[in-house]
Every structure is written in C-alpha cells, then in structure tokens.
Amino acid sequence: MNTNNRLFRFGHGVASGVNEIEKVWGNIAICLEKINIEKVNSNFIGGFVRYVYDNDLDKAQLILDDLLNSDRLNQIFPLVQFDCPLDKVAISRLIASLKKNTSPSWMYQNIACGRRHESLSDTDLITVLELLWLKPDGDYAVIEILNMRFHGLENQTIYAPSVDMIKKCKEFLLKYDYGKYHGRQDYSLVQIAKVCFAGDKAEEDACTLLKKLNEYIATYKVHAFDYGEFLSTLIELQPIQALDVFLKDDNVSREIANSDLYREISPFSMLPIDKAIAWCKKSPIYRFKTLASSITPYEKNGEQLKLTSLAKALINKSSEPWLVIEAFERAAIQMYGRGSHASIIEQIAKMFEELLSHENPDVVESTKTILCKLAKTAERERADEELRSRRSEERFEW
Structure with missing residues (x-):
C-alpha cells in the first residue's frame, strides 16, 4: 500500500x-x-x-x-x-x-482513470473537454481522456460515439500542436483517429490534417517517426488523401516516402489495388515509380519472399515497368531485416525470378539486368563478410 x-x-x-x-x-x-x-x-x-x-x-x-x-x-x-x-x-x-x-490541467486528466468518464454523457464530456483544452497543457489531458474514452471501442456494444463527439474529435486533432510533445501521444492519437477519420465523409478534414502534418515534417518541427503509428493509421484510413499530400508528382515528402514509419510493412502497401492504380494513372510519369519506392514490395511465403499483388499490379499497369522494378529493388534492400547482407540480397533476387516468365519482354529484360546486378552485389558482400570474419577470428587468436 x-x-x-x-x-x-x-x-x-x-x-x-x-x-x-x-x-x-x-x-x-x-x-x-x-x-x-x-x-x-x-x-x-x-x-x-x-x-x-x-x-x-x-x-x-x-x-x-x-x-x-x-x-x-x-x-x-x-x-x-x-x-x-x-x-x-x-x-x-x-x-x-x-x-x-x-x-492545473493534469488534475482533470484523472477523469480518464478508473472509468470515471463513463459517468458523463458525450454532451457533458464535450463541455468539459472544450474548457480543459483552453488551459496550459490542457490539450495533452484532453487527448489522454479521449484515448481512454475510446479504449477497446471495437469490442463494445454499450457505447458508440455521438455525431457531436466525432465532430469535436476532428476539431481537436486539427488544432493539436504536433510539435509540442514530439510524438509522446502517438498511441493516443491513433485511437482517436480511428473514430473520427474513417470513411468518405472525413476525406476533407483528413486532407487538412495530413497537410498540417506534412508541413510540420517539411519544416523539421517533427520527424515522421515521431508519429509513426498515427501517420500509418491516417494513411490506412484515408489512402487517396495521403497519396495526394505525401507522394504527389514532383512534390514528394521523402521522409514519408522512404520510411516504413517503424512498421515491418509500409502503410502504403495496404492500399486497395484499384485505387492505387487509378491514382497512378492520373500522372503516370511520376506516380508509378514513386509509389513503387514507397511500398513494401514483398511478403513472406514461408522462408521465401514473393512480390505482393500490389507490386505486380504496378509492374503490369506501368508504361515504364523497368523503373518500377528498379524502385522495388532499392526499396526491398532498404527495408528488409537484419542478418547477412549477402543472404538478404540473394533472397531478394529469388523474389524477382518469377518475372522472367512475364509476357512483357521489357519486364523480362529489366529483371535479367536486376538479377545480374544483385548477383554481383551478393558476391561482393559475401567476400567482404568472409574477410571481416577472418579478421575477427585472427584478433581473437592473438
């Protein structure tokens, strides 16, 4: 006690x-x-x-x-x-x-503890949260209270957020200062975003929020990894809005495009294929290779890797498939896990072998070029690894 x-x-x-x-x-x-x-x-x-x-x-x-x-x-x-x-x-x-x-605002944050908030209707809670938001660090307390309000919501049958509550949550996330806490509330923001930014009706507000986050990242007020889960969730909830904000044509957010946001699989890999292709076709010169660079192009099939359905669709629908394949090769090496670099490259090479039987001769030729390049890189890496191993053993013997 x-x-x-x-x-x-x-x-x-x-x-x-x-x-x-x-x-x-x-x-x-x-x-x-x-x-x-x-x-x-x-x-x-x-x-x-x-x-x-x-x-x-x-x-x-x-x-x-x-x-x-x-x-x-x-x-x-x-x-x-x-x-x-x-x-x-x-x-x-x-x-x-x-x-x-x-x-002080932290005292009111206790309303989130012990399920106290359940005693308040959405109307009363909104009144409390609006007043609390105006206090120093009140925004932090509001986000934590809403996090608990929505905790386990997908498994609840008693409570569903009202229209007014959903609207108010959007307002809070749109005016939240993301540079103030540098990602400390990443998880809590995810729980709120799932409630208020899902569906077609949230597209406009989601676009506004994504632009705000992009501005924060572009001006170095925050890094993308500060809000890895939050950004990933927003991308999954509003994929087309996210593509338009982060990966549009020649105005690409490199920190977003080249980051898996601390997930094993890039959130852009979850895009519906039909929507992804339709978006790419609006500006094919830029978008096919840009999206190819931003997704995780592989998935595990037992101990082997294979190209995802989205990756294959980008190759099939692009007028310049060789650029897509080259992007996949670079992305796969950057994203794939730890261990012997030579072994990783060899696994990635096997992933591309299925393209040797592709109906498009340009795809076949590009694949041969990539496989040749990967074979030479793997051989060089293997030799370097063996040399480092011998030197390490020699130092130990001495």
Whole structure:
C-alpha cells in the first residue's frame, strides 16, 4: 500500500470516527488555509469526503461546494471530487471549476482513470473537454481522456460515439500542436483517429490534417517517426488523401516516402489495388515509380519472399515497368531485416525470378539486368563478410 492509499484510508477512518462532521471539516479547512495548498496531498481529504458521501450525501455536497468556492482550497477541488461518484451535480461542479481556472490541467486528466468518464454523457464530456483544452497543457489531458474514452471501442456494444463527439474529435486533432510533445501521444492519437477519420465523409478534414502534418515534417518541427503509428493509421484510413499530400508528382515528402514509419510493412502497401492504380494513372510519369519506392514490395511465403499483388499490379499497369522494378529493388534492400547482407540480397533476387516468365519482354529484360546486378552485389558482400570474419577470428587468436 502506497502513501496515497494510506492517507485516503486515514481520512476515511477519521470521518467514520467522529460525530460532528461539519465541525471537524471546519477545523480541517482552517488548517489547510494556513499552509501552501500546492504542497497538500489531497488523498486524506478525499478519503474523508468519500466516507461522508457514502453515509450522508447532503453533508458531502456541502463540503464539496465549500471546497469549490474557497479561494484558498479550490485548487485541489478536482482531485477530491474525483474520489466521489460523478453524478449530475458533480459534473456541474467540475465545469464550474474549469471556468474558475484555479486548478492545473493534469488534475482533470484523472477523469480518464478508473472509468470515471463513463459517468458523463458525450454532451457533458464535450463541455468539459472544450474548457480543459483552453488551459496550459490542457490539450495533452484532453487527448489522454479521449484515448481512454475510446479504449477497446471495437469490442463494445454499450457505447458508440455521438455525431457531436466525432465532430469535436476532428476539431481537436486539427488544432493539436504536433510539435509540442514530439510524438509522446502517438498511441493516443491513433485511437482517436480511428473514430473520427474513417470513411468518405472525413476525406476533407483528413486532407487538412495530413497537410498540417506534412508541413510540420517539411519544416523539421517533427520527424515522421515521431508519429509513426498515427501517420500509418491516417494513411490506412484515408489512402487517396495521403497519396495526394505525401507522394504527389514532383512534390514528394521523402521522409514519408522512404520510411516504413517503424512498421515491418509500409502503410502504403495496404492500399486497395484499384485505387492505387487509378491514382497512378492520373500522372503516370511520376506516380508509378514513386509509389513503387514507397511500398513494401514483398511478403513472406514461408522462408521465401514473393512480390505482393500490389507490386505486380504496378509492374503490369506501368508504361515504364523497368523503373518500377528498379524502385522495388532499392526499396526491398532498404527495408528488409537484419542478418547477412549477402543472404538478404540473394533472397531478394529469388523474389524477382518469377518475372522472367512475364509476357512483357521489357519486364523480362529489366529483371535479367536486376538479377545480374544483385548477383554481383551478393558476391561482393559475401567476400567482404568472409574477410571481416577472418579478421575477427585472427584478433581473437592473438
């Protein structure tokens, strides 16, 4: 049992052992007003008030009102209120407390703990979150509260976000300062994005958000890997918008295009084939090779690699398939995992062998060229690896 729990139980025990609750509370309040409230551990008061709440609701309401309206004590009000159930009166107090602006934002973040937020309707929670957002670091607290609100949502049957909640979540993500926390909330942002940026109706707002993120990345306010999961999720939810923002023609975000965003498979690899090809055909000179450079062109088939369906489609539909194949070769070597570089190159070479029977002679010739290049590279890498191994053994023997 930690200090906070001990203090809570102590306060609970004090309240249970006295007859004149109002008098004892008055004495506690007088003592609190004489010390620096910022250094007060509120758990003793929380335990005291919770016992009163469970046994005499009217007296507890008076104490909580007293805390809220005290110029000296109202800073710790949210923490004490959260130690009691959040009924309609409690929610009204929290809103009043936020309007008074006397407590730091992290205190209100406790509404995310212990499923407390479930006591609030979407309408009430939106009111709380709007006020909280205006406080210093309130944006951080809002994102964490929404993360818990939507946690495990796909497995729930009781709660579904309202239209107003979805709209408000979009607003929050659109005005969030992504350079402020440098990815610390990546996971939480993913949970919110899944709720508010899925589907055709979210396309316009998703495009606005992706442009904002692209601007942050282009001006080095953040790196793509700071928000790897968030960016990957947005790309999967709104693939065409992501293509238009990050990979459009001669204005390509290299940090996005050349990064797997810390995933084993690039999120662009999840694009629906028909949509990907339709997008490429709008500007084939640029887009086929650009998309080819940005996807993970292979998938594992047991211990072997094979070209994905999307990779084959890009080869088949491009008027310059050799550029697509060359892009795949570069991307595969950059993305594929650890181990002997020579062995990796040999595996990648086998992946291309199926193209030797392709109906397009240009594809066959390009594949032969790539295989010849890979064979020479693998031979050179193997020799270098053997040389490094011998030198390492010689140093050990010495």
